[in-house]
Amino acid sequence: MKVDQNTVDRLAHLARLEFNADEKQQLVGEMNNMLAFVEKLNELDTDSVAPLVYLSDSENVFREDEPKPWITHQEALQNAAKKDTDFIRVPKVIDQSGE
Amino acid sequence: MSIYDQYQAVIGLEVHIQLLTKSKAYCADAAEYGADSNTLVSPITLGHPGTLPFFNKQAMEFGIKLGIATNCTINEYNGFARKNYFYADLPKGYQITQDKTPICTQGSILIETKEGDKVIGITRIHLEEDAGKSMHDKDPIDSLVDFNRCGVPLLEMVSEPDLRSAEDAYAYLTEVRKLVRYLDICDGNMEEGSMRCDANISVMKKGATEFGTKVEVKNMNSIRNVQRAIEFEIKRQIDLLEAGESFTSETRSFEATAGTTFSLRSKEAANDYRYFPEPDLPPFRIKSEAIEKVKAGMPALPRELFAKFTRELGLSDYDARNLTDTKETARYFSEVIAQNVAAKAAANWILGPVKGYLNEEALDWNRLKLAPQKLAELISLVDSGKISFTAASMQVFPELILSPDKSPESIAIEKDLIQESNDDFLESIAKEVLEAWPDKVAEYQSGKKGVLGLFMGDLMKKSKGKADPKKASSILQKLLG
Structure with missing residues (x-):
């Protein structure tokens, strides 16, 4: 297998990375x-x-189905780049106008 | 013949079944519907670095249950894989799923259609996790993300392309929903998204051997809408082919208001999911003892109950189908007949007055306060001729619903509904009636048997509706010679 410019472009897209020509x-x-x-x-x-x-070589490592709280709502949102009191906010990903 | 009749549709369905576990698939966050946004999350759910998943045993057992119920091979070796893609509601950047080692393979589901029963092949069932929920229309600038659902366990069940019409798809989904509800592994609620369906649809000329271009349709939030989307898509594809236009394999979304589909993204720009084994989760093996254990804890399935109700109890297909429609109905019926009540009488009562009451009050079976034992007592009162069916259903039954602790017999006595079946009593009234109508008696004796109805009416009136009609009629006929 040989890597060329196209391979790099494809992988960059999949990894959501941008590179300049150099x-x-x-x-x-x-x-x-x-x-x-x-x-x-x-x-x-x-x-x-x-x-x-x-x-x-371990196998069959299971957890019993018991809920356990871990972090608070505030802690959950703490590291988000953009948020409000309830949600993590992200740029819109769907164009609602359809076709 | 219409051009549409010259084509054959070929349909396969992928159903996502959200499991009723208490906690998530790979971490201990609670798996609940309707909690405040982003409260059921942990560093694992949020995909923080350095966190490790830990698999929920119950999710595996639910997978085994569904596999048994769909006649699948339950595979011993189960590994997990990462399916890589970027989307805001999947913080890890990959979904933990089963790729090459699905928990179940090669099963089948029997569906009922107008053309008779059909066997629909199940290609595979695999374990995976749900994504979070993105809301695109709440805010003008951003999409809002709630991760409560992220990591909730799912079973994805993929059918063979064995379905041939929108009606087949409807029947298949109805059967799947019934199964998951019987098994108690999913609430089967498509409106709330706990059961979701993607349809792969293509059309080909009848008699052709090669399938046409496949289109995937998503976002149908009811079984009825799956049927509508498929109907629309079949027509759209045939119209394009007839107009000489080709189309590509793509993903389309159903738009419920208009009943149409629109293009979401082209499959040509194929997603490259770069599956690879999930190194953070050890594999698990399902031994035959584990399968037997799950099997032992499973309820009777609708098909088995249907066979039992028709063959052993002699009920009609219609009654049996309605009684096995939900597990709760079937259980209630079984508890009533366990009290030595005739199956047919129990079926009539349950599908008649009881179901009518539940429908009227929009209640489900779990909310019915009337114990099966009480209903059995009431049915016995009618069967032994102590009260009439009309009195039982119109007067005793509503009172029993209000006071479920009372005995049906005491209500019947209170309301003075106990039928008179004492021969001497009935005979004396019958004599009174006949003496009052000498000319009608003569008419009867000269062959006009129809006047018996008049005597019966009078007799019922004189007994204040308490005469046992069967006995009274035979006594009248005896007296008339």
């Missing part, structure tokens, strides 16, 4: 280096090795 150029190089590094691993035969997903 930064993008730099990222193309850096990401290709990263991929090359990871591709080194392909030299190993891993056909008989199951993927490692979890670092611990």
Whole structure:
């Protein structure tokens, strides 16, 4: 796989990040280096090795269905960039005019 | 033949079932509807760094229940995955869901349609979490977000594209709602959003083997609106095809007032969810013993009850369907017949006067104060001929509703409704009646049997309505020879 300008644009959009032309150029190089590094691993035969997903081998860790209050309403809103007494406020995300 | 008849619709439904757990899926915030905004939240719900999710066992058990009720394979190995996307009501930036290891796969639901019963395949059921609630129309500048719902457990149930009409979809959702209510895992309230449905709709020429372009429709807040949205969408797609226009796979929203759909976003610009295993939650395994344990705690399902009521109790399909419509009706009926009351009489009473009363007062079964035992006593009074059905339903039943502690018999005595079935008493009145109408007696004896009604009327009047009609009639006929 080869990273080019388009790959960077797509990933930047998915991560909601913006880069200028110089930064993008730099990222193309850096990401290709990263991929090359990871591709080194392909030299190993891993056909008989199951993927490692979890670092611990614990299973069936459950919580009983009991509600427990943790923080207050005020604490919940404390770190929001924009808020009122009840809600966290965000820029409008839907155009109500429809089509 | 209309052009619409030349096409076949193909529909699959995704139903989101909000679970009736007390706490959220991956943290201990209370899961309640209607609390003050942003009061049922914690650092986990709000996606603060360094927090760790912790899975609710009850959500797993609800998943097993639904899987059993829909004849699914319950899968042993269950892992979680992150579905990544940015939206203001999902603070973590990803939803914890099950991607490659859904809890249930390959089941089916039987639905009732005008063309008979149909089997609808269930592709999968998986566990996931709900997002918060965004309000876009309360404020001119901002969207307001409430995270109380964020993290509430959901089961997403995906059907095979086995539905062929808007009516099929209606029947399917009605069945799903009935099931989740029987199982007590969801209140099934589409108006409040605790059960939600997205419809995947395409059309193709009849006899074609390849499905047409699929369109997803969202935002239908009732089963009826799902039906309307599908009807509209089928017609819209056929009209486009007939006009020679192509259309793309997209997501559309239903607009209830006009009964139309409008485009939300194009699926072509495909969401790239970049699923990967959720490293913060260990996987769980469901052993067969756990499934058996859940199974043992499950109530009888509507299908089983329907079969029992029709086959063992000899009720009609109509009665059985109405009695199994809700778990509460079925339970009440079962408790009444447990008192040695004939099933048919119990069904008539429950679907007649009792249901009529509940409808009139807009009450549900849980609010009915009349104990099944009392209703059984009342039915027995009628069956043994002590009071008439009319007296029981018009006079005793309303009084019992007001004073549920009284016995039906004492009310009947108080109101002087006990029927006279004493032969000597009835015979003496019958004689009186016949002596008063010698010419009518002659008419009867010459073949005009219709005048019996007149004698009966007079007899009932003389007995103040307390004569047992069956007995009285036979005594009259005996005296008339």
